[in-house]
Amino acid sequence: MRLSRYALALPALLGAALLVTPAAAQSAADRAADGAISQDFQEDEPVTYFSQSWLIDTMNRRTSESIRDVPRVHYGYYVVPEDQNRLEARLALYNKFGGDRDVIKPLLWLLNRNDLENLSPGDTLVVPSEFGLDFRAYSPFPRYYAGAADLDKVVILDKQIQAWGAYHRGELARWGIINTGVESARTPSGRFNVNWKQDYRVSTLSPGFGSSAPDAELWEMYWVMNLHEARGIHMHQYALPTSGPASHGCIRMLEPDAKWLYGWTDTWEVENQRDPISSVGADIVDQGTMVLIIGDDISEPPRPFLHRDAYPVIRMVDLPPDPYAVPAGSPQQKAFDRLGGRV
Incomplete structure (x- = not known):
């Protein structure tokens, strides 16, 4: 895979092109990436899930354009x-x-x-x-991110609080809750970018893929945003248990959040692309929206509040002062850092 038109050469990364096409039309690497995300759609243990339909109005509630006008609680x-x-x-x-x-x-x-x-x-x-109130009033993310004031967009995923936040020019635009990877398949930490997006796809590894039977079992994915092409790490909509980390590496989001973020984020700019999604054999000219995955891994339900005797205190996410100081999380990002003189 070539990273840019400036002839930066790297070994080809595994393509995570998640397309609703016959399995035979995909490369072995594409099918392997399918498998990485499809593990999240295996049968879960009996747990309590968030009812996403109950949460839509609350999560989408906005009372002002700028967070400056949002009351504090x-x-x-x-x-x-x-x-x-x-x-x-x-x-x-x-x-x-x-x-x-x-x-x-x-x-x-x-x-x-x-x-x-x-x-x-x-x-x-x-x-x-x-x-x-405007849902941002209840955010564990700081209202302003000085380190990202010069960035048009940046997304933060915090594994300890199990929450995400989006900043536009350093001002909090939206936040929500997530599930990251379980102990045996942790979500990687580091600095990433949104590569490609697909609003709906069916995994080629679904038990019923390719079948026309009405009861065929299909693993359906909505609002898929790829962060790590080689490992098949994505943000996407899926059922969220209340018990904390639950995925096999991907970042599960609630429907309102995933849909909003899908429309808000930008993808990479690619030339000479052979596949509608994958970058294998193509030139990545520019990267998409920056995504930082930070925070310690946990194996239990998140604790969003510190419980003092007199009152609870919300645990605020500790944002890195400089987004670019967060280590690159993928070979692609490391290569762009070298190209940009950051290492």
Whole structure:
């Protein structure tokens, strides 16, 4: 694969061209990359998942163009009384904070990473001082990122908090929650770029791929954004369990986030491309939107709040002062760093 028209030569990377085409039409490398992402679509253990339809309005809520006009919130505790069953606990909770279940439930679910259907006496929830605000009001990402003020766009994925944030010229544009890789298949850390995107695809390794049977099992992927072509690491929509890391290396996102990010990010600029997606044999002239994957790996549910005796404190993501100081996460990125004189 050639990285640019300036004749920087590198060994060919494995192509992660995820196309809905017959398997025979794909290279062995393409099918291998298919397998990497398809592992995320294997049957999961019984777990509790976020109901994505419940969360759409909350996650998409915007009250102002600039985050300068978004109110700030603080947090407190709500303890479920000992004399209430689960239904009574939920109803009392909604009534205490205004009565609108469609506003209260999804926000508390996202903040606590906890399914409110299973509330029990004595359970403690973190609650904000105000509901129904622009969703950025509840962000664990700083509102401003000075180190990215000169970058048109940058995306941050934090593995410890299990959350993502997008910055436009250093100002927080959106954030959400994610699932990264389990202990046996960690999501790689480092600096990446969005390579190619595909809004929908069916994995060629699906058990029912190529079958016309109505009950054929197909692994469907939506809003796929490739970050590491050689390893087949992507951001994409998929079911998110509340239990923390769950994927085989890819970054799972909720539908509203994946769809928004798909439209917001830019892909690489490629010349002499033989394949509609893969860069194998092509010239990568320019890279897409920068993506930083940071934070320590965890194997348990994330803890987005520090629980002090008097009140909870949101754990803010520690952004790197200089995005370019984050080590390159792929051979492609390392090659561009050499070309740009960064190493």
